[in-house]
Structures are given as structure tokens and as C-alpha cells.
Amino acid sequence: MTSAGAASERLLIRDLAQVATPAVGGAPARGAALRDVEVISDGFVLCENGRIAAVGAMRELPLLEEDRPGDDVEELDGRGLSAIPGLVDCHTHACFAGDRVGEFALRSAGATYEELHAAGGGILATVGATRAAAEPALAAAVARHREWMLQAGTTTFEAKSGYGLDRETELAQLRVIRDAGGVPTWLGAHAVPPEFAEEGSDTYLDFLLQDVLPEASRVAEAADVFVERGAFDVEQARRYLAACAEAGLALRLHGDQFTEMGAIQLAIELRAHSVDHLEATGKHGIEMLAASDVVGVLLPASALFLGRAMPPARELVDAGAAIALATDFNPGSAFCESLPLVCSLACTQLGLSPEEALVAVTVNPAHVLGRGAHKGRISPGFDADLVLLAAEDWRYLAYHLAGPVVDTVVVGGRIAWRSRA
């Protein structure tokens, strides 16, 4: 075919065993709507100029081609494969230097997270390594992590600062994340750095809001805070987040990871996009969250990595809450960038179905990141971000535990990664 008008870039993926996509629309799916997945057998997806132009059954393709003659179209053979939307990881700490493999080994021998933190390990160990790294070294680390994510099917990722805790490094983290194509979240309120140990956390927050926020708010899209014993309490989180909202940032919270401290109430009060972790959330918190518009972001790989109890996912969904699933990728408590593993954990540890898991790693996290209108579904007009799974049944995404389930990743209508040469 030749083009009559302006050249356009087209990719036709044909003969797919299945095309599976969340059917939900303009808001995060909640409760029963989390199971609303459309599956087309023997299907195709047509991408055009970076967007989905059409999706349907192969038998409908001739009609479509009659309707749309024109440009050359690149064809991709989808036989034996199934297509799902590109995965969206809405909670990572992917910008860091160093690792914490030594801490991992100590924990396997019985040390607790809090003990390791108290012993100078934990977050502050990564803060030291990240401050010591030059910006190009951080950029190289994020590029490496992004490549790992891409291999695992993640086409959109959020990443937080929070391993700088000083002006220079926090801003460098945000720039590096943005420049790598990530969605940058400012997590200045992750921990109190050593140089503020004496003056205390309130003085540290003063510094953050006066000296870092003005510039951070120009790079980041959202702000996040770690509400936990030893980090920040609800009053401090309110002050920090209110100032961040004032500066135009969307709001997120780390809450109920180890202790229920009121993070859910605060998230609702401040109309946050999400409250994340929730391993410790009880019945009252579940009911409050379910009655709100705040998305609960669950991080089962982190619970597994730390050997702790899983978040109450089934109870949240049954109560009518909107949930998303993310990796929490970070060097200390979840050295895991794999959303397929998270989906396996969702189905084996959280009592979620493959359908619920799919919605929770695509359209719902896209909403958390303010991108629900154009990411997370295979639907005309949406960004052409796709994962082709190496199986005829898309549920292998969760079924093939830690297996080589990603065959091909398409980003913006172009092949970004293939498992085979």
C-alpha cells in the first residue's frame, strides 16, 4: 500500500491468539468492575502514529483494510501470542545507587526491617550511596532499571526521589527520572537525614518546603510521604502534602505498611491520588478507603521480600475499593521490578483473579498517575503500548510464575523489546 497523504507510521499485529484489555472507562475500576476484562480471540491490533487505531477479531480485518488504504504497514506475526496493555508500575523507587544485598542476607538470617534500620542499614544506607553518586551515574542506574522493567513488560513507570534528602540530590533524582521517561514523584519526606537528626523532623520539613519544594514542584508530578513510626506522623504529613498541593503537585502517601497511623483518613481528607502499602490496614480503614475516591496501591512483592503479611486485597475489592498493584522496586525492601511476578502474587497470595490483577497493573495505576485517559487499555485512541505474552492464554501473565512470559514489548507503536533475535 502507498500513502496518498502524509506518511504515517503503522504497525499491524495480526493473528493474536487473544487480545485482553480492561473494559473500564473514565475512572479507576473498583469492586466488581475490576473483573471487567474483554477478551477477543484470534485478534489483531493496529497501531498508527503511536496510538491504537483499531482492535478486533481477524475476521473484521479485511473490512478495516478496505476502509483505510494508504500507508505502508509493518506487520507483526502474533501467532501463539496474546496481547495485553503495556503494564504501568505506579510505585517504584528506581533511582538509587548501590545495593543492599548484604542487608538482604542479614535479614534472611533473622534480623528485622526495624533492626536493620536502627543499625544504620535501611533507607539511610541507600541515601549515602545515592548522595555519593554523580548525576550521570544515577542516570545510568535508572536506564538499567528501566531496561529491566521493559523486559518485564512495564511501559510506563513512576519513580520517586527520597534517597537524596538534600536539595541537590533530590532534584537530581527527579531530573534523572523525568529524562528517562519516568513519572517523577517527589518523596523528600521519606526519612529524616542524619544532618537533621538533632534538630528533628519538623525542622527537616521546614527545610524541604522552603528550600526544595519550589524547584521540585517544577520537575515532579506528585509528592509522596512515608507515614510511619520513625518517619513522619500524620500532622507532619498533612503540613508537607498541603504545601505540595499548593505548589501544584498531585498527592500520594505511604501508609499502613507496619502501623495504622491514620494515613488513609489523611489521604481522603487531602484528596490524594493514592495511599500505598496497606499491609497493616484493618476493617475500619478498608471501609473508609472503599467509600472514597482514593486508590489503594498494594505492593505484594515488598511483603514477600520482607517476609511479612500480605495486604488485605480481597477485603478491599469486596468492600468496593479501587486498587492498583505495583512493585515498590527498591534496593532494600523489594528488589523486584517484575509486574508479572506481582500478578502471580496477586492470584496466589492476595486472592485476586487474573482479571482483577490485570486491571490493577494497567488502567488503575494509569489513573493513579493521571494517565487513565490514554494509557492502560487496548482501545482506539489510547497510546499504543502493548505487551505480547509468550502464550495463547493471556492469564499466563500470572500463571507462569517467574517464567519468561514476555515475548515482545511495544511502546508508542514501535517494538521496544523482543525476547528473541
Added chain:
Amino acid sequence: MTSAGAASERLLIRDLAQVATPAVGGAPARGAALRDVEVISDGFVLCENGRIAAVGAMRELPLLEEDRPGDDVEELDGRGLSAIPGLVDCHTHACFAGDRVGEFALRSAGATYEELHAAGGGILATVGATRAAAEPALAAAVARHREWMLQAGTTTFEAKSGYGLDRETELAQLRVIRDAGGVPTWLGAHAVPPEFAEEGSDTYLDFLLQDVLPEASRVAEAADVFVERGAFDVEQARRYLAACAEAGLALRLHGDQFTEMGAIQLAIELRAHSVDHLEATGKHGIEMLAASDVVGVLLPASALFLGRAMPPARELVDAGAAIALATDFNPGSAFCESLPLVCSLACTQLGLSPEEALVAVTVNPAHVLGRGAHKGRISPGFDADLVLLAAEDWRYLAYHLAGPVVDTVVVGGRIAWRSRA
């Protein structure tokens, strides 16, 4: 270099950040010896004619090269990588047709293993699919599964029959496993097939021992039996295994997966190589096993997949038992061929250290398979089966949860798989 004598095939892997190998010798490591891992920094491994010829620190290499001039040597750049022995998976059911992804989805919605089994799902579903497959189709399935295992660093795998439960299919399974380079185990006593439902399990065992064992014992290396409610009891297992031992087969048992029925005692009585699963093993069983020469094979990916309690690994090791870790790869209860994931689970769910996990996926399972004298260690004279990990610290094997941790796999001194072109 040129050869003075007969041509030999040499591969030198140099500048490895670390070479890590179990230090244990002629018997499975037990108790504290499971932590006995030697780590050489800045090391090399020299392979010659399929065996390890030398291993050491780079500074020792010039001396070695003076001593051994001769053949051309292929060099592999190990910078940024660490070497461990090729992984040994001593418990898989890798020879099957079909899948059980529908059952997986049902289980995620709350159905139990026993309920699915009673509803005609479970093992017998795979028996139907496997009986219906022609031998070349089974061979293709095993080849695909073997490729997955290789990508995950498994260089030696065991696989069981047990999805035929008739003469023809059981023998076909064993041949296919052997011809794919696997270690075949005859698991005729996996379940009672439908055609024996009326006559009962004793009559089925008569059939197995009279009609299948004579030929099965010529192909298989070991026999295995599923000791469990709804499968076979201890008396039946004793009769089956005693006949198999008589026919020259090594002995294995599935025991204590859901119910303690005396499998450990029987394993000890019959001098079995291993007793596998042990999720339900209590204090008395732990003590008995620890006092015996039988290896306890733990399958945490299966416990995770089924959402059940983990086996008492820490208690077994502390009591002085010899343990191995395996995947249990099968379509129903552990669709997972990844020993790196099993190592991550060992460190996060079983309370084992990275060192204990390494020994339990290398030299100890090699002993279970009767190959402890030449597989599972990086030591002169051992088979040159190696995994080069994509990290400077070998403990990333367990630390990088579901990550792309395998860079290169060497089997018999030759590169069998690389993650990069």
C-alpha cells in the same frame, strides 16, 4: 597457543567479580555445612573437555598458563559477572501436555486443591491431555520446558512420569525425559487412573509392578510415589518402592505435602534418596529426618503457588538435616521452572541464608540424583556446568527477585545460553 598433543576443547572465563561454590564434599551437606560456600573474588574458571580444569584468583592465572601451554583456548569476559555452579533441579514433572491455567484462575477465586481434584481437575486433567499427546508432541513440550529451565540457570534436571498412568504413556514419558537429557524418575504411583477407580488402588499397583516396572526400570533411574490421602498410603508405598528397589531403581517419595502419613519413616526404612515436600512435617518428623541420611527436598514455589504454608526449612537445617530445594515444576501446583525464584523464596519465606540456598540448589540435589561426585560444585574434575550471574555479587541469585539474573549458562564447558546477542 597451539597444541602439542591431542586437540582439547578449552574455555577460560576470566575476570569474574566472584566465583562462588559449595565447599562440601562426598555427601550431602547438612546442618551448618549448608553454609559452607567458598567465594573467590576477581577469579577465573578454566574448562577443559567438558570438565573444570582449574579455578582460582586471576593473580594465579599466569602461573597456570605457564604450566599448561597447549591448545587454543576460547576466552569469555567475566567482568561484572559472578559464577556459580549450574543449578540442579531434582524434582520436576516437566513432561506433560496441556496446561491448567483455568484451574489456576478458579483457585485464585477460592477453590482448594482438594476441591479442584475432586471436581475432576487436578492431576487427572493433565493425565488426559498427556495420554492424548503423541510422543513427538511430548518431546516438543519437554524441549520447550528444558529451554525455559536453561534460561533460568538449570543445567541438570530430573523429571518424573506420572501423567500417563498406563503402560504406553508412562514409558513414553520416561523415554522423552531421558532423550532430552533429563534424569527420568518413574512416578507410576502418582494417582489412580479412572480405569482403575472401581478395582481400586491395590489392583492398580499390581498392574504397575507386573506390566510397567520391568520396562520402566530399564529407562528410569529412580522410582517415586505420592503418599497422601486420596493417593497411596504407606503400606502401598512400601510394596511399590520395595519392588522398584529390587528392580534396581533408587527411591524417592512425595510425603507430608498436606498430611503426615508416615512417609519420612518409610523413606528412612527403605534408604530412599529423598523425601519431598514436607510442608506438613511436624517436630517428630524433623527430628527423624535430621538423624537419617535421607535428603529432605523442599518445594517453596509449590507452597506459594497453592497459597499454603511453607515447609519447616529452618527447623530442618537447625536440627542437622540435609535439604535440597527444587521447583516441583508442573502445570497444576507449581507452574514455575525458576530455581532463582526458589532461592528468593528460601531467603524470604524459609529463613535460609543465600549460602544455604546455593548449596541446596547445587551439590545437595546432585547427590539426590546420584551425581554428587561430579555435579554441583566448581572444582577441578567436576562437570563444567556453570551459571554466570548478571551481578558482581553472587547473592543476587536470591536477592534479585524474579529479575533477569542469569547472563550466561555453560554446560559441559560450552556456552549453552546467553541473555545477550
